Amino acid sequence: MSYHLSQLGWDEHFASLYHRFDRADATPGRVLRTDRGVCTVLTTDGVTRATLGGSVMIDVARDPALMPCSGDWVVLRRWPDRRTTLELVLPRRTTLIRRTADKDASGQVLAANMNTVAVVEPIHPEPDDARVERLLALAWESGADPLLVLTKTDTTRDPAAIARQVAALAPGVPVLPVSVQRGAGLAELREHVGPGRTLALLGRSGAGKSTLANALAGATVMPVQAIRDADGKGRHTTAYRNLVVLPDGGAVIDTPGIRGVGLLDTEGGLERAFADVIDLAGSCRFDDCRHDTEPGCAVQAALADGSLPPRRLASWRKLRREVEVESGRRSARLSRSRRIPAPPSSRLL
Ligand SMILES: Nc1nc2c(ncn2[C@@H]2O[C@H](COP(=O)(O)OP(=O)(O)OP(=O)(O)O)[C@@H](O)[C@H]2O)c(=O)[nH]1
Numbered sequence: 001m002s003y004h005l006s007q008l009g010w011d012e013h014f015a016s017l018y019h020r021f022d023r024a025d026a027t028p029g030r031v032l033r034t035d036r037g038v039c040t041v042l043t044t045d046g047v048t049r050a051t052l053g054g055s056v057m058i059d060v061a062r063d064p065a066l067m068p069c070s071g072d073w074v075v076l077r078r079w080p081d082r083r084t085t086l087e088l089v090l091p092r093r094t095t096l097i098r099r100t101a102d103k104d105a106s107g108q109v110l111a112a113n114m115n116t117v118a119v120v121e122p123i124h125p126e127p128d129d130a131r132v133e134r135l136l137a138l139a140w141e142s143g144a145d146p147l148l149v150l151t152k153t154d155t156t157r158d159p160a161a162i163a164r165q166v167a168a169l170a171p172g173v174p175v176l177p178v179s180v181q182r183g184a185g186l187a188e189l190r191e192h193v194g195p196g197r198t199l200a201l202l203g204r205s206g207a208g209k210s211t212l213a214n215a216l217a218g219a220t221v222m223p224v225q226a227i228r229d230a231d232g233k234g235r236h237t238t239a240y241r242n243l244v245v246l247p248d249g250g251a252v253i254d255t256p257g258i259r260g261v262g263l264l265d266t267e268g269g270l271e272r273a274f275a276d277v278i279d280l281a282g283s284c285r286f287d288d289c290r291h292d293t294e295p296g297c298a299v300q301a302a303l304a305d306g307s308l309p310p311r312r313l314a315s316w317r318k319l320r321r322e323v324e325v326e327s328g329r330r331s332a333r334l335s336r337s338r339r340i341p342a343p344p345s346s347r348l349l
């Protein structure tokens with residue numbers, strides 16, 4: 001049985017990247033999950049497990065963000081002794097990456113190559129404004145389209161009112177209230193998946209991400225589990241918690257529930273998440289306005305007339321300060337690591 005990778009978003013772009021690695025013992029695939037250096041990968045022949053090849057290990061030692069993750073398109077190599085290694089991660093189109101807690105401030109990739117990132121926040125107890133803002137900045141940063149999903153709407157009396165309040169934290173982002181229990185909002189959410197499209201779910205533990213992924217997958221049996229194992233050793237019984245292949249095409253990436261998430265903000269995600277504040281700042285009289293006591297400050301004017309909630313400016317300042325401090329640490333680390341010559345990444349396969 002074969003599986004069409006195009007159902008998962010494999011297209012001419014990735015095919016052309018893969019082309020130069022195409023040889024008899026190589027095959028492309030998409031990472032479903034990773035578990036301590038062992039990756040579960042879906043190929044046209046089914047699901048296989050692969051260990052990291054030497055070149056990937058060298059890349060990861062240099063930059064932890066190059067560790068394969070759910071959603072990555074990769075090149076596998078099959079060896080005569082039946083081992084399979086993951087030899088290369090094809091360049092990611094979008095990347096959901098958070099700053100790790102270590103002092104190096106390096107990045108950890110949570111998901112790759114998704115078209116949409118849904119920030120998943122429960123409507124009850126009350127949505128946490130600061131968390132929503134932070135996760136939305138991360139979603140914008142990924143390069144994918146952000147979406148805000150408010151879950152468990154069956155647990156509160158007036159979900160629409162809460163959705164309106166939360167929408168003020170999410171300029172330019174569609175807000176979608178859902179209840180899996182009642183089946184409400186799922187049809188709207190399905191519009192963001194479908195053939196060739198991948199939706200990543202991002203949110204705290206208990207937000208309802210796995211419940212959403214299961215609801216989108218519909219049946220209890222994923223087609224992945226019905227596909228013959230590429231090793232010929234029978235079916236896998238593992239529950240694929242990370243990338244879930246949907247019966248009608250497309251995929252959902254269920255990221256692990258995260259407690260705190262640091263922003264790397266190298267792609268301007270913060271500015272897009274705070275487009276309301278940035279737009280106002282563009283109308284201040286002085287280009288270097290600090291939005292304190294300067295004359296002609298559009299931000300202060302909006303605070304005064306109530307059109308900008310004070311906490312939006314406070315959040316923006318707090319997150320920007322955090323990113324500045326952390327990027328300072330990161331550049332210190334990079335200048336240290338430059339003393340080690342970078343390995344050539346092209347002698348693969
Ligand atoms: N009432 C109600 N409860 C829900 C709904 N969706 C999820 N829940 C409950 O919320 C709890 C957490 O849901 P999960 O889907 O496990 O949350 P998660 O985000 O995957 O959590 P982690 O796996 O820890 O990251 C479970 O007890 C679900 O039954 C809903 O629509 N309504």
Ligand SMILES: [Zn+2]
Nearest residue numbers: 284289291297
């Ligand atoms: Zn100003």
